[in-house]
Amino acid sequence: MSKPSIPQGTRDFSAETVRKRNFILSTLRNVFELYGFEPLETPAMEKLDTLMGKYGEEGDKLIFKILNNGLNEPSNIEKAKSGFAKLMEGKNSSDLTERALKYDLTIPFARYVAMNHGKLSFPYKRYQVQPVWRADKPQKSRYREFTQCDADVVGSVSLLNEVELANIYHTALTRLGLADYELKVNSRKILAALAELCGGENFLTDITVAIDKLDKIGLEKVKEELAARGLSITQIDTIEKYLLIDGSNEERIAAAKNIFGENETAAKGIEELTYLLGKTKNTNLRIDFTLARGLNYYTGIIFEVKAPEEVKMGSIGGGGRYDNLTGLFGVPGIPGVGISFGVDRIYDALEELNLFPADLQVSTKALFFNLGETEGAFAFERMQELRSNNVSCELYHEPAKMDKQFKYADRKNIPFAVIIGSKEMESEECVVKNLKTGQQQNVQFDEIAAFLMNN
Structure with a gap:
């Protein structure tokens, strides 16, 4: 293979x-x-006669032509052979191709x-x-x-x-x-x-x-x-x-x-x-x-x-x-x-020229750590509340060691980690860690969305 x-x-x-x-x-x-x-x-393909003859001698040579369907069927084999012979002579044949991928956007626009x-x-x-x-x-x-x-x-x-x-x-x-x-x-x-x-x-x-x-x-x-x-x-x-x-x-x-x-x-x-x-x-x-x-x-x-x-x-x-x-x-x-x-x-x-903005690669704003079945289910509910406030976030897919979850956040360039264990569930607050500075602080559940949107 x-x-x-x-x-x-x-x-x-x-x-x-x-x-x-x-x-x-x-x-x-x-x-x-x-x-x-x-x-x-407009469509990806156009009729061949829509495109041909519009781009000059050099441009016409660069048009990607699409073969007709069913060329290998017994009733079409002779037509296909004839069409291929014409193609080798530099001529187009409707027996072989009638459509092409668009060469630019201008000619399809003119057709529209x-x-x-x-x-x-x-x-x-x-x-x-x-x-x-x-x-x-x-x-x-x-x-x-x-x-x-x-x-x-x-x-x-x-x-x-x-x-x-x-x-x-x-x-x-x-x-x-x-x-x-x-x-x-x-x-x-x-x-x-x-x-x-x-x-x-x-x-x-x-x-x-x-x-x-x-x-x-x-x-x-x-x-x-x-x-x-x-x-x-x-x-x-x-x-x-x-x-x-x-x-x-x-x-x-x-x-x-x-x-x-x-x-x-x-x-x-x-x-x-x-x-x-x-x-x-x-x-x-x-x-x-x-x-x-x-x-x-x-x-x-x-x-x-x-x-x-x-x-x-x-x-x-x-x-x-x-x-x-x-x-x-x-x-x-x-x-x-x-x-x-x-x-x-x-x-x-x-x-x-290194002109792309530095923050383009941030899609997920916060990763909720998964610390166990109960904690993970609770974190999932908090995560959904953030999403309803248009804060992008995700929950690590399974309980795992903290180090593994930190590495995942680092690979995806996620700027914040939200950690909710049994202690945080009782106190109704979570630990929010800035993964770029290393600083962390406790934030009340009802204030997480505002905190992340402002940082």
């Missing part, structure tokens, strides 16, 4: 880890609610809005906290199953929404202790203008997919990829000049205006970025014209969040405007913009 294991790129979460994750998630939920967003959940747009009040502001799956190569801070937190606004073209989302990033990450993060912003309109300078809109996908790899492979490799995608030396030189724009936010804006001249598409993108800079007080915001976010559905301002410099990892969040997204599902005319938080990477950043 093989040793028990879990799929590569997935994880089990212990109580300690779950409490830390809940600290992140509750912080994010509180910020979303603070800004007027309401919760939504398309299905329910007649019932929603616009602008509709929702947040969503759920796991997503990607058939990526597992590595540090990159998993095949991970949790995303999204906040989206649909039904409004106002750039005030982008300002609000930038402020959400600032509020949430500051509350989590990551105040030195960097929020990179660009506009897909400027990237579209770059494609126009290179000869036409049909170059946009090739350019954005290549530029999106800049941080990973460097400028020279990006130029090689652009050449492999059919761009000329002159076109690549134009893109390189664009990618080398540097300086302050204002200097970068000026350099972009110089490169694009009278190009109307670029002018609209620059106007959007200028508005965002002027309206937000977020000093962590940085214009980065190399930011591409190689997903086909973005149409306006795009975001990407980098962890503080001392944490060496990829982005911990990102998003942007996707005005045409619901049109993919036959419901045009519903503009949208949204951002996403990478919970697992935020967790790793907080862990590396």
